[in-house]
Amino acid sequence: MGHVRHFDLIIIGTGSGNAILDERFADWDVAVVEKGVGSHASYGGTCLNVGCIPTKMFVHTADVANAPVSGERLGVELRLDEVRWPEIRDRVFGRIDTIAESGKRFRRDENPNVTLYEGLARFTAPRELSVETAGGPTTISADRVVLAAGGRPVIPEIPGIEDVEYHTSDSVMRLERLPEHMIILGTGFIGAEFAHIFSALGVRVTMIGRSGRVLRNEDTDVSERFTELAARQWDLRLNRRETGVERAGSGVRLHLDGPEGAESVEGQTLLVATGRRPNSDLLDTIAAGIETAENGKIKVDSTQRTSAEGVWALGDISSDHELKHVANHEERVVQHNLLHPEEPVESDHRFVPHAVFSAPQIASVGLTEQQAVERGVRYVTATQDYGGIAYGWAMEDTTGFAKLLADPSTGKLLGAHIIGPQAPTVIQPLIQAMEFGIDARSMARGQYWIHPAMPELVENALLGLPLD
Numbered sequence: 001m002g003h004v005r006h007f008d009l010i011i012i013g014t015g016s017g018n019a020i021l022d023e024r025f026a027d028w029d030v031a032v033v034e035k036g037v038g039s040h041a042s043y044g045g046t047c048l049n050v051g052c053i054p055t056k057m058f059v060h061t062a063d064v065a066n067a068p069v070s071g072e073r074l075g076v077e078l079r080l081d082e083v084r085w086p087e088i089r090d091r092v093f094g095r096i097d098t099i100a101e102s103g104k105r106f107r108r109d110e111n112p113n114v115t116l117y118e119g120l121a122r123f124t125a126p127r128e129l130s131v132e133t134a135g136g137p138t139t140i141s142a143d144r145v146v147l148a149a150g151g152r153p154v155i156p157e158i159p160g161i162e163d164v165e166y167h168t169s170d171s172v173m174r175l176e177r178l179p180e181h182m183i184i185l186g187t188g189f190i191g192a193e194f195a196h197i198f199s200a201l202g203v204r205v206t207m208i209g210r211s212g213r214v215l216r217n218e219d220t221d222v223s224e225r226f227t228e229l230a231a232r233q234w235d236l237r238l239n240r241r242e243t244g245v246e247r248a249g250s251g252v253r254l255h256l257d258g259p260e261g262a263e264s265v266e267g268q269t270l271l272v273a274t275g276r277r278p279n280s281d282l283l284d285t286i287a288a289g290i291e292t293a294e295n296g297k298i299k300v301d302s303t304q305r306t307s308a309e310g311v312w313a314l315g316d317i318s319s320d321h322e323l324k325h326v327a328n329h330e331e332r333v334v335q336h337n338l339l340h341p342e343e344p345v346e347s348d349h350r351f352v353p354h355a356v357f358s359a360p361q362i363a364s365v366g367l368t369e370q371q372a373v374e375r376g377v378r379y380v381t382a383t384q385d386y387g388g389i390a391y392g393w394a395m396e397d398t399t400g401f402a403k404l405l406a407d408p409s410t411g412k413l414l415g416a417h418i419i420g421p422q423a424p425t426v427i428q429p430l431i432q433a434m435e436f437g438i439d440a441r442s443m444a445r446g447q448y449w450i451h452p453a454m455p456e457l458v459e460n461a462l463l464g465l466p467l468d
């Protein structure tokens with residue numbers, strides 16, 4: 001073997017991993033390794049390039065395109081005249097690609113203590129990695145290694161899948177043109193968000209799921225309501241199994257088995273949104289003595305340390321929560337623990353919220369009612385409809401609600417679930433209350449709630465809790 005360059009620190013992955021380095025690391029000799037994500041092998045990880053940021057730029061555009069639907073119930077007649085897809089796509093990626101490129105330039109050219117390796121890294125020994133760069137393989141080692149290598153879409157083993165063209169979230173946002181009909185496989189976050197994006201932009205959407213509900217990990221009331229509303233907007237086919245897929249003209253034909261027997265569906269574009277898996281296999285973590293769970297997630301302790309000396313992990317590669325705000329939180333924990341090994345801090349995963357930016361929107365934090373039952377927790381619930389608050393009247397909303405779970409004796413919130421307009425924003429005071437331990441009564445009556453604004457949904461839900 002040739003020369004092995006040794007560093008103080010190696011960081012694999014430039015999603016949340018990229019944020020570790022600040023001026024406090026100026027005298028550390030650091031290697032950053034990035035293979036690139038998406039069809040343009042971009043720098044900066046999933047969220048920026050093929051995840052949160054572009055999807056939400058498309059979601060906002062889709063919400064605007066959907067205005068005729070909400071206008072109709074208000075007596076305002078609007079018409080969607082034209083969707084200029086190439087212009088929308090190029091606006092989104094014109095901005096994102098520039099940010100990714102300048103992020104890379106900054107690390108490569110303006111950080112004298114950082115060496116950027118562009119290529120796939122793989123462990124060859126504990127804290128030693130080989131990187132496949134364009135100029136050939138090179139080996140690096142370090143005293144400390146941070147694994148922030150994220151995950152990638154899972155492709156289910158459907159007979160014929162290798163012979164047809166399909167998309168994942170990595171490629172579908174850069175489509176050349178909008179198809180007339182898109183088949184979306186999977187009813188999770190990604191399926192629900194893209195179904196909204198593409199249908200609002202005029203694409204006919206067929207959504208296929210294995211279970212009887214869309215977003216089935218949400219609180220059952222929320223998931224049932226969302227499933228009802230999804231079926232009104234999209235050709236929703238639940239309780240289905242894919243038995244095969246083949247080319248049909250320039251598109252695909254998918255064969256399914258379902259409640260009514262065998263059926264098939266044809267579409268121009270197939271989007272596979274059936275979950276993601278961690279990239280630990282690409283790293284050959286076994287060579288480095290790093291323990292992984294059965295699902296491939298790297299095992300970490302509460303300070304984000306792996307089972308191997310001097311190796312930390314954060315974000316999608318190790319976390320049960322595949323969410324950017326969690327990856328960022330864990331990144332700050334790793335950053336602190338690298339700088340202050342004698343005073344390590346722990347990650348806080350008690351109240352991790354999430355949101356689904358579909359139509360309608362959903363936001364959630366804490367226990368669902370099903371989890372409360374399973375855990376034998378004593379709880380009470382309250383549900384407040386948007387239709388029962390002044391701003392909900394203004395919007396003529398008839399389907400949205402907030403559902404709270406609380407401990408009846410202390411009044412402390414156990415969970416909050418909102419489905420409806422601006423749910424990801426409206427839920428924030430509930431997240432705050434849970435994190436800081438504010439009980440429902442003090443929260444409802446201990447502050448002003450702007451009238452007649454949307455957070456009155458939260459105020460009324462809190463007042464509805466039948467506490468002891």
Ligand SMILES: Cc1cc2nc3c(=O)[nH]c(=O)nc-3n(C[C@H](O)[C@H](O)[C@H](O)COP(=O)(O)OP(=O)(O)OC[C@H]3O[C@@H](n4cnc5c(N)ncnc54)[C@H](O)[C@@H]3O)c2cc1C
Pocket residue numbers: 012013014015016017033034035036037043044045046047048050051052053055056119120121122148149150151169190279282283314315316317321322323324325326327
């Ligand atoms: C379509 C979509 C929408 C999403 N929307 C949201 C949202 O609205 N809100 C939210 O909170 N979360 C969202 N997420 C999830 C969020 O994007 C992830 O949780 C987050 O980006 C994870 O960050 P990370 O740093 O762990 O990994 P990543 O950002 O994936 O970074 C890992 C990096 O490591 C690189 N890499 C991997 N293996 C190697 C290797 N062996 N050698 C070199 N480099 C390697 C990869 O190329 C990648 O750049 C979304 C995800 C998707 C796919």
Ligand SMILES: NC(=O)c1ccc[n+]([C@@H]2O[C@H](COP(=O)([O-])OP(=O)(O)OC[C@H]3O[C@@H](n4cnc5c(N)ncnc54)[C@H](O)[C@@H]3O)[C@@H](O)[C@H]2O)c1
Pocket residue numbers: 156185186187188189190191193208209210216242273274275276321322323354355356357
């Ligand atoms: N707004 C957000 O925060 C946001 C948005 C998108 C993605 N994400 C993150 O990315 C992760 C991955 O998203 P996702 O939607 O791919 O995963 P997911 O786990 O949310 O949903 C995948 C769905 O596909 C189903 N499935 C699996 N195999 C299937 C098959 N063969 N046929 C049909 N359905 C099948 C699963 O049962 C599941 O319902 C999410 O869990 C989330 O953490 C977050």
